[in-house]
Amino acid sequence: MCFSIAAVAQTRHGDSSYQVFAGYTSLSNSFNGLPGQQKRLNGWEASVGFPSTHGMRLVMDFVSFDGTNQGASQKGFLAMAGGEYEAHIGKEGVFAEGLVGDAGLNKNWYNNGGLVTTASFTEFLGGGLDTPLTHSLA
Numbered sequence: 087m088c089f090s091i092a093a094v095a096q097t098r099h100g101d102s103s104y105q106v107f108a109g110y111t112s113l114s115n116s117f118n119g120l121p122g123q124q125k126r127l128n129g130w131e132a133s134v135g136f137p138s139t140h141g142m143r144l145v146m147d148f149v150s151f152d153g154t155n156q157g158a159s160q161k162g163f164l165a166m167a168g169g170e171y172e173a174h175i176g177k178e179g180v181f182a183e184g185l186v187g188d189a190g191l192n193k194n195w196y197n198n199g200g201l202v203t204t205a206s207f208t209e210f211l212g213g214g215l216d217t218p219l220t221h222s223l224a
Contacts, residue, residue: 102137103137103138104134104135104136104137105133105134105135105143105145106133106134106135107131107132107133107134107135108130108131108132108133109130109131109132110128110129110130110131111128111129111130111131111149111151112126112127112128112129113126113127113128113129113151114126115127116153116155116156116160117155117160117162117191117195123155123156124155125153125154125155126153127151127152127153127160127162128151128152128153129149129150129151129152129162130149130150131147131148131149131150132147132148133145133146133147133148134146135170138170138172141171141172141173142169142170142171143169143170143172144167144168144169145167145168145169145170145183145185146165146166146167147164147165147166147167147185147187147210148163148164148165148166149162149163149164149166150162150163150164151163158194158195159192159194159195160191160192160195161191161192161195162189162190162191162192162195163189163190163191164187164188164189164190164208165187165188166185166186166187166188166208166209166210167185167186167187168183168184168185168186168187168210169183169184170182170183171183172216177217177218178215178216178217179215179216179217180213180214180215180216181213181214181215181216182211182212182213183210183211183212183213184209184210184211185209185210185211186207186208186209186210187207187208187209188206188207188208189206189207189208190206191206
């Protein structure tokens with residue numbers, strides 16, 4: 087489970103707006119977690135959405151996690167890209183996005199710092215409701 091607290095800034099001038107997202111994120115289980123050995127990982131997330139065409143925009147997202155479990159330092163980095171579709175109903179925006187990319191871990195993330203290799207693919211599917219708080223903050 088991943089939990090994020092974020093600040094999102096955007097301007098709405100038709101299809102020419104950029105979306106910028108940055109925030110704190112927490113992963114409820116470490117990469118080498120075994121039953122009874124799960125440790126929470128803390129990190130950050132940053133994303134940029136480029137101007138849209140007909141409600142569809144390119145999104146790039148970067149996530150980093152950091153922590154320790156079972157004597158091993160755990161540092162994870164995810165880089166993803168994909169698309170987001172947004173439709174407006176009055177002032178509200180309803181959106182859905184799908185991202186794919188690469189996930190990398192430090193080479194000694196296994197129990198007690200054992201060396202391992204990783205070749206990982208990551209994906210994200212999600213959506214939500216975007217409501218304006220002020221003219222430039224949503």
